[in-house]
Amino acid sequence: MHLATPARASLAAVLLALALLSSPAAAVDWVESGDAGDLPGSFQTTIGVGLLNTISGTIDDTSDRDLFCVRINDPSQFMASLLCASPAGLDLWMFSTSGLGITHDDGCVASATRLTGAFKPGPGSYLLGVSAEGAVARNAASQAIWAAGPIGGERAPDGAGAPGPIATWALQSGVPLFTPYTLQLTGCVPCDAVVRTRAASWGALKLHHR
Numbered sequence: 001m002h003l004a005t006p007a008r009a010s011l012a013a014v015l016l017a018l019a020l021l022s023s024p025a026a027a028v029d030w031v032e033s034g035d036a037g038d039l040p041g042s043f044q045t046t047i048g049v050g051l052l053n054t055i056s057g058t059i060d061d062t063s064d065r066d067l068f069c070v071r072i073n074d075p076s077q078f079m080a081s082l083l084c085a086s087p088a089g090l091d092l093w094m095f096s097t098s099g100l101g102i103t104h105d106d107g108c109v110a111s112a113t114r115l116t117g118a119f120k121p122g123p124g125s126y127l128l129g130v131s132a133e134g135a136v137a138r139n140a141a142s143q144a145i146w147a148a149g150p151i152g153g154e155r156a157p158d159g160a161g162a163p164g165p166i167a168t169w170a171l172q173s174g175v176p177l178f179t180p181y182t183l184q185l186t187g188c189v190p191c192d193a194v195v196r197t198r199a200a201s202w203g204a205l206k207l208h209h210r
Contacts, residue, residue, distance in 0.1 A: 026050030028190055030068070032057030038065035038169060040099040043127050045069045046190040055183040057130065059090060063174040065131040069097065069191035072126055075117030077187030080128060084108035090181055091149075093129035093137065094120075099165030101137065101145040102126060107152025117187065119156045125191050130181055136170035137161075144170075 028048035036044035036057060046052060046068055057066050072078045082090060086108055092115050094102040103119040120126070137145045143161030157163050 036066035043067035075120035078117035101157035106149035140167040
């Protein structure tokens, strides 16, 4: 019987890790690190290799909005869903990376708030957002990009501020919520496929091999 030396064991571990990262069956669960930003200049980039399964985070108060960059290669396969119990649940948003409004859902239908690829102009990177109910995305002239809700159901920008880009959010009171969320995703991958090891603003991730 041959015993593995430390050098051989280390090499085997590295090769196994590389195989998992390069495998098309690998999947990523992204966890918000700190507080994801709420505008195109401060979003959090998802990082990893493989399909992006989930994004988890917390809405700390009614003025908290979280934006994450994801990449959608085939809009017809994309869906983001968030379980909800009432129309007063969390809202979902999507913008282009430059801040143009793409789609929004501020209602709870069949126990979920959902975004699909219906309004995506094509493959590319997008900003996927989560907010407390009642958030209002505004353009530089302080006009709402989407009309006031909740209306229920996904919709393209339909407010006076359409098509954006987003410049601010309407001020809200900041009432504590501390509401955790987990977005269930299909048809998208992390924005950055390069797994880096050091950066204060990057979120945590878990890789699953299936």
